[in-house]
Every structure is written in C-alpha cells, then in structure tokens.
Amino acid sequence: MVAAYKALLGRHAVTVCLIAAAGWAAWFCAGGMAELFIARKLNNVYADLRAAQVEPNAQLDKVLHTLGDFDRSGQECSVEQYSQLADLVKNLRFVDQAAIRLPNGKICSSYGQELPSILAGNEKRKFSVGKRNYWVDSGHAVSVDTDFIIVSEQSTYVWANKKILLDNLKFPKDLQLDLIGPGGAVPIASTGPKPLAVQKPFHLEELVTSADKVLIAFAGNRNELISVISLPLSSLTGLTFKLFIGLVCVFAALLLLARSIQRHYxxxxxxxxxxxxxxxxxxxxxxxxxxxxxxxxxxxxxxxxxxxxxxxxxxxxxxxxxxxxxxxxxxxxxxxxxxxxxxxxxxxxxxxxxxxxxxxxxxxxxxxxxxxxxxxxxxxxxxxxxxxxxxxxxxxxxxxxxxxxxxxxxxxxxxxxxxxxxxxxxxxxxxxxxxxxxxxxxxxxxxxxxxxxxxxxxxxxxxxxxxxxxxxxxxxxxxxxxxxxxxxxxxxxxxxxxxxxxxxxxxxxxxxxxxxxxxxxxxxxxxxxxx
Incomplete structure (x- = not known):
C-alpha cells in the first residue's frame, strides 16, 4: 500500500508541486491585496476625518487669535472682559470655554467668573507643540461633562470637549480612532473600548501590523496630534482568507478554462x-x-x-x-x-x-x-x-x-x-x-x-x-x-x-x-x- 501511494505521488509529483506553488502564490497575492484594500479604506477614512476636523480647528484658531488681542493690563477681571469672553464663544459648537490670564495670575473665564486654576482640580498631562501647550486627561474615559482638551497660547486658554469632537468625526463603528500627542508620547482620546497600546516610533502613513491590530498613523496639520486609525487584526486575516478563496476559485476557473481550451485545440x-x-x-x-x-x-x-x-x-x-x-x-x-x-x-x-x-x-x-x-x-x-x-x-x-x-x-x-x-x-x-x-x-x-x-x-x-x-x-x-x-x-x-x-x-x-x-x-x- 505504501509503495502504491509512493508510486502515485511520483506520477503526480509535478502536479502536486504546481498546486502547492499556486496555493502559495494565491495566499501571497491575497495577503498583498488585503493590505492594499485595508490601507485604502483607512486612508479614505482619514480623508473624511481631515474634512471633519476643519471646522473644530478653525474655531480653536479663531478663539486663540482673538484672545491674544484682549486687554490684559488690569489687576482684576472686569464685567466687560467676562462679557467679551462669553460673546466670543457663545455660538461656537466646539469651544466650551475660553479664558485669559492677567499679569497678576488671575484667570478670567467666559463663564463670568474667576478660575482658581486652569486644571480646576483635575489631573491632566501637558505637552507642548511650538507656541501652544495642551492639557489632556490622564485617563481615556470620555465624558461630556468632565473630559476636555485645554489649548493655551500666550496666557490664553480654550477648552474643547472631547466627546463633542469625537462625535463630530462620525467615525465608522468597525474602526477605532486614537488621538495621540506628538511622537506618540501622550494618549489623548480613543473611540474604542480599549485604547491603542502606544508603540514607538510611529511609521506615519504606512500600514503597520501589531499583535492584535492593523493600523495607519497620520500626522495632523501642524504635526500637533497623531491620528491612528486601526482595525482588529482579524479583519485583515479574514479579508485575506476571503480573497484567498476567491483567488483559488479564479485560479481553478482559469485552470479549467485553460484545460478546456487545451482539450479543444x-x-x-x-x-x-x-x-x-x-x-x-x-x-x-x-x-x-x-x-x-x-x-x-x-x-x-x-x-x-x-x-x-x-x-x-x-x-x-x-x-x-x-x-x-x-x-x-x-x-x-x-x-x-x-x-x-x-x-x-x-x-x-x-x-x-x-x-x-x-x-x-x-x-x-x-x-x-x-x-x-x-x-x-x-x-x-x-x-x-x-x-x-x-x-x-x-x-x-x-x-x-x-x-x-x-x-x-x-x-x-x-x-x-x-x-x-x-x-x-x-x-x-x-x-x-x-x-x-x-x-x-x-x-x-x-x-x-x-x-x-x-x-x-x-x-x-x-x-x-x-x-x-x-x-x-x-x-x-x-x-x-x-x-x-x-x-x-x-x-x-x-x-x-x-x-x-x-x-x-x-x-x-x-x-x-x-x-x-x-x-x-x-x-x-x-x-x-x-x-
């Protein structure tokens, strides 16, 4: 019996090798195609993300620029300053609060009151990009009431609610967005239940496969924040397997067609x-x-x-x-x-x-x-x-x-x-x-x-x-x-x-x-x- 199997294998050795080579080629092609499809999908999502970020960035830039022109020579926060601050932010969707710091250290807020401090008792992480400083929550839980990103520039401050910012992005449910500080050092916010484990260095605009994710990292307009868009690794492997099955079917159909043509001719x-x-x-x-x-x-x-x-x-x-x-x-x-x-x-x-x-x-x-x-x-x-x-x-x-x-x-x-x-x-x-x-x-x-x-x-x-x-x-x-x-x-x-x-x-x-x-x-x- 063993000899018969060996003889059969010997007669069909070339066929077996060709099938194995075709299977390997199909898997290799399926993997490459799956990565191209995933990369295209993530790039398209980032293009939509950039478009959705235009209005929030414009509002933050406008408020910070206007705050820089406020008169801060007084020793006390005035009613006029409170009124000007309130008028500045009252019609802005993405700016929750604005404030200026007087030379003596007092902070005048658009809420019509003096703030004891910028952090107001909340522990936050701080990082700087150019002339701007950012404070973000140390945790990743997103709450509409307490989670704010604070942006400051030359004694001016703007509070942006993370929940509102993320909701505005209308991010697809099957993907996850992680906002990370420059160089991937400071996690800021995440749309997923489990924030992305930060890995250094980030290879920007390249498809990267980790232990459980497939992702692409994109730098912001001013290299302020890194947007990481990711999918579970199972999405890539599942797509690869589907494409493999499809390619196998295509190869089989082409083989049958070639065989039919050969038999015909x-x-x-x-x-x-x-x-x-x-x-x-x-x-x-x-x-x-x-x-x-x-x-x-x-x-x-x-x-x-x-x-x-x-x-x-x-x-x-x-x-x-x-x-x-x-x-x-x-x-x-x-x-x-x-x-x-x-x-x-x-x-x-x-x-x-x-x-x-x-x-x-x-x-x-x-x-x-x-x-x-x-x-x-x-x-x-x-x-x-x-x-x-x-x-x-x-x-x-x-x-x-x-x-x-x-x-x-x-x-x-x-x-x-x-x-x-x-x-x-x-x-x-x-x-x-x-x-x-x-x-x-x-x-x-x-x-x-x-x-x-x-x-x-x-x-x-x-x-x-x-x-x-x-x-x-x-x-x-x-x-x-x-x-x-x-x-x-x-x-x-x-x-x-x-x-x-x-x-x-x-x-x-x-x-x-x-x-x-x-x-x-x-x-x-x-x-x-x-x-």
Missing amino acids: TSTAVRLRRALKANTLGVHYQPIVNLTTGYLVGAESLSHWSDNGTHVPADVFIAVAEKSDLIRKLTRSVIEQVAEDYSTYLWACKDFYITVNLCAQDIQDPNFPDYVASVLAAYNMPASAMAFEITERTLLDQKPAAMQLQRLRAHGHRIAVDDFGIGYCNLSLLDSVPFDILKIDRSFIANDRIAPKDALWRQIAQLAKSQRLKVVAEGVETPEQLPHLVSEGVLLAQGWLFSKALPIQALARRYFQCPANIASYDSKISINDFY
Missing part, C-alpha cells in the same frame, strides 16, 4: 480539421488478390493519419469525423489523394481499381458525382478505376441512395456493398440498390466458422452468384481459409495473409512483383464466371 476533431486543411493526411492501400492467379486486381483505400509522428487509429478519427462536419471533407481528401496516386504510380496497371469508402453524408450530397468526375478529369483517371464502398447502415433511406448510386454508376464507377451480412436489410438492398461487388465481412469467414457446409457465408456467396456480383472476402488471415473460399467461387480476397495496408509506392511495387504464392485448388469454377 488538442482534441481529435480540431487536430483533424487542421490536418485536412493542411492536406497532411495520407492514404494507404490494402491489396485485393485474385486467388487463382495471385496477382493484385485492386486495393481498398484507407485513410492514414500520423499526427506529429504518432499514428492515430482510423477507427478513432473516422468516428470523430462522422460526428462532426468533417466526414465529407475527409472523403473528398481521400478521393483527391487516390486520384493523384493513381495518375502518378498506377496509371499503367491494367484493369486495376481502387475502392473508396463513402458515408451517408456523401450519398446525400447531390453534388458528389459531379465533384468526383471533376477530380478524375483533372488527374486523367478513368472512372472504372475508382469504385465506391458503402455499408448497409449508410442506406437507411434506400430510394434516394439508389438514385445517387445510379448516377455514380452512370459515370462508370462500380459500387460495392461492404460488411455484407451484418446489417438488417440485406435482401432488400440487393433488390433496390445497384451493386457490382459484394464484400463478405471477416466475422463470417473466421477459422471457427468457415468450414461448416451450412455456414452463412456460403449462402451469401451463392446469393451473390445468382445476382452476378463479384464477391470479395475480407479479413483473410490464414491459408486454411483459402480452399473453402475457392470452393464456393469466392475468388477475390483481401487480408493480412496477403498484405497489410501499404503506402502507394509499396503498392505499385507489389503490383509489378511476382504473384502471391497461392496453392492451386481443384475447383470446377472458372474465374471467368465472376468477371
């Missing part, structure tokens, strides 16, 4: 069509021998196809041709080749004929007799030198077939019925269709069936004699068959006993050689009775 029908178009099919000939003289009297033409040095069996490609539209082209190719071979090699062979097999489509073609006449005229081949073989299964509609065959006979061709006796309409055929030659199927004269006196082939031979038809025995393979055939007046035969199918040059040499060494048999039948 390498199929027997397609290769046969190309061969017919290129006129690369050949014809071999199986000799028909006179049993009384040993000389050749004719031959049956057989299509021969060698595709790139590989012989394709006739029963394979002829069956394919019959199922497609190629059988008529194949027949015409054979007729042209036979006419050319005859005019080149056999023109001096007296009374020699070559049979060509016809199919039902040929018999149904009304232009077929005229086509044959034109080909034979082009090669100066007499019509009597070309006979046509048909089988019973090609004559299902006997009346039109009889008319077509009569036209061929009128042109001077002889008609042979092939494989006689294995069909179902034998006697009616002999009555309704004009025949000149009857060929007994090889199955009737096999060694185990030829000897009996009441053998069916003997009755066929007697029937042919009564109809004055020539009889040809097919498939003669042993000398023991010959005396039985001659005894019934079957004086023409073909088969491997005499010769296999030959190329035209070999057939011509065979014709002019000494006759076959056929023993003479005591027979009272004269060959002239059959010619």
Whole structure:
C-alpha cells in the first residue's frame, strides 16, 4: 500500500508541486491585496476625518487669535472682559470655554467668573507643540461633562470637549480612532473600548501590523496630534482568507478554462480539421488478390493519419469525423489523394481499381458525382478505376441512395456493398440498390466458422452468384481459409495473409512483383464466371 501511494505521488509529483506553488502564490497575492484594500479604506477614512476636523480647528484658531488681542493690563477681571469672553464663544459648537490670564495670575473665564486654576482640580498631562501647550486627561474615559482638551497660547486658554469632537468625526463603528500627542508620547482620546497600546516610533502613513491590530498613523496639520486609525487584526486575516478563496476559485476557473481550451485545440476533431486543411493526411492501400492467379486486381483505400509522428487509429478519427462536419471533407481528401496516386504510380496497371469508402453524408450530397468526375478529369483517371464502398447502415433511406448510386454508376464507377451480412436489410438492398461487388465481412469467414457446409457465408456467396456480383472476402488471415473460399467461387480476397495496408509506392511495387504464392485448388469454377 505504501509503495502504491509512493508510486502515485511520483506520477503526480509535478502536479502536486504546481498546486502547492499556486496555493502559495494565491495566499501571497491575497495577503498583498488585503493590505492594499485595508490601507485604502483607512486612508479614505482619514480623508473624511481631515474634512471633519476643519471646522473644530478653525474655531480653536479663531478663539486663540482673538484672545491674544484682549486687554490684559488690569489687576482684576472686569464685567466687560467676562462679557467679551462669553460673546466670543457663545455660538461656537466646539469651544466650551475660553479664558485669559492677567499679569497678576488671575484667570478670567467666559463663564463670568474667576478660575482658581486652569486644571480646576483635575489631573491632566501637558505637552507642548511650538507656541501652544495642551492639557489632556490622564485617563481615556470620555465624558461630556468632565473630559476636555485645554489649548493655551500666550496666557490664553480654550477648552474643547472631547466627546463633542469625537462625535463630530462620525467615525465608522468597525474602526477605532486614537488621538495621540506628538511622537506618540501622550494618549489623548480613543473611540474604542480599549485604547491603542502606544508603540514607538510611529511609521506615519504606512500600514503597520501589531499583535492584535492593523493600523495607519497620520500626522495632523501642524504635526500637533497623531491620528491612528486601526482595525482588529482579524479583519485583515479574514479579508485575506476571503480573497484567498476567491483567488483559488479564479485560479481553478482559469485552470479549467485553460484545460478546456487545451482539450479543444488538442482534441481529435480540431487536430483533424487542421490536418485536412493542411492536406497532411495520407492514404494507404490494402491489396485485393485474385486467388487463382495471385496477382493484385485492386486495393481498398484507407485513410492514414500520423499526427506529429504518432499514428492515430482510423477507427478513432473516422468516428470523430462522422460526428462532426468533417466526414465529407475527409472523403473528398481521400478521393483527391487516390486520384493523384493513381495518375502518378498506377496509371499503367491494367484493369486495376481502387475502392473508396463513402458515408451517408456523401450519398446525400447531390453534388458528389459531379465533384468526383471533376477530380478524375483533372488527374486523367478513368472512372472504372475508382469504385465506391458503402455499408448497409449508410442506406437507411434506400430510394434516394439508389438514385445517387445510379448516377455514380452512370459515370462508370462500380459500387460495392461492404460488411455484407451484418446489417438488417440485406435482401432488400440487393433488390433496390445497384451493386457490382459484394464484400463478405471477416466475422463470417473466421477459422471457427468457415468450414461448416451450412455456414452463412456460403449462402451469401451463392446469393451473390445468382445476382452476378463479384464477391470479395475480407479479413483473410490464414491459408486454411483459402480452399473453402475457392470452393464456393469466392475468388477475390483481401487480408493480412496477403498484405497489410501499404503506402502507394509499396503498392505499385507489389503490383509489378511476382504473384502471391497461392496453392492451386481443384475447383470446377472458372474465374471467368465472376468477371
């Protein structure tokens, strides 16, 4: 069993390697595509985030700039200062409170009161960017009542509510936004239940994969805050797996398509069509021998196809041709080749004929007799030198077939019925269709069936004699068959006993050689009775 598995693996090692390589390539491509999709999604979200930050930043900048122009020379917070501060922030959505510090340290607020301190008892972290200072809560819980970002510049202060700022961003639920101070040192706010674990250094605008996140960090307009947009790592792996499955399906579909195209272009029908178009099919000939003289009297033409040095069996490609539209082209190719071979090699062979097999489509073609006449005229081949073989299964509609065959006979061709006796309409055929030659199927004269006196082939031979038809025995393979055939007046035969199918040059040499060494048999039948 182990050896069998090893042998199987050995035979399919290349296929297994190709599948493994394709799987690895699909996973690699899926990973790259998933990262591109995630990066594009995060960049698009950041573009929306930048747009949403425009108004809050503009309001903060406006308030700080205006506060810088306030008069802070007094020693006490005045009613006028309270009023100006309140008017400054009353219509601003993102500014909760504004304040100025007097030279003596007193802080005047837009709430209309003096503040004891900026932090007002809340612990906050402070960091500086340029001329501005920022205070943020030490925790990450976001509360609309207590969580503020305080921005100061030259003794001026602005309070922005983190909850309102985050809500304005309308951040997608499947993503998380973390606002972090410059360099990633100070966490400010997070939209997720668990703030991002700060990692240093941040690689800005690059997709980064951590232990549980996939994220991109973006610097603010003035490099004040870093916005980190992240997704759970499972989103990346899940997308990668989906893309992998998709790519596998695509690769499989492409493989099936390529296989289908390969099968199409390498199929027997397609290769046969190309061969017919290129006129690369050949014809071999199986000799028909006179049993009384040993000389050749004719031959049956057989299509021969060698595709790139590989012989394709006739029963394979002829069956394919019959199922497609190629059988008529194949027949015409054979007729042209036979006419050319005859005019080149056999023109001096007296009374020699070559049979060509016809199919039902040929018999149904009304232009077929005229086509044959034109080909034979082009090669100066007499019509009597070309006979046509048909089988019973090609004559299902006997009346039109009889008319077509009569036209061929009128042109001077002889008609042979092939494989006689294995069909179902034998006697009616002999009555309704004009025949000149009857060929007994090889199955009737096999060694185990030829000897009996009441053998069916003997009755066929007697029937042919009564109809004055020539009889040809097919498939003669042993000398023991010959005396039985001659005894019934079957004086023409073909088969491997005499010769296999030959190329035209070999057939011509065979014709002019000494006759076959056929023993003479005591027979009272004269060959002239059959010619």
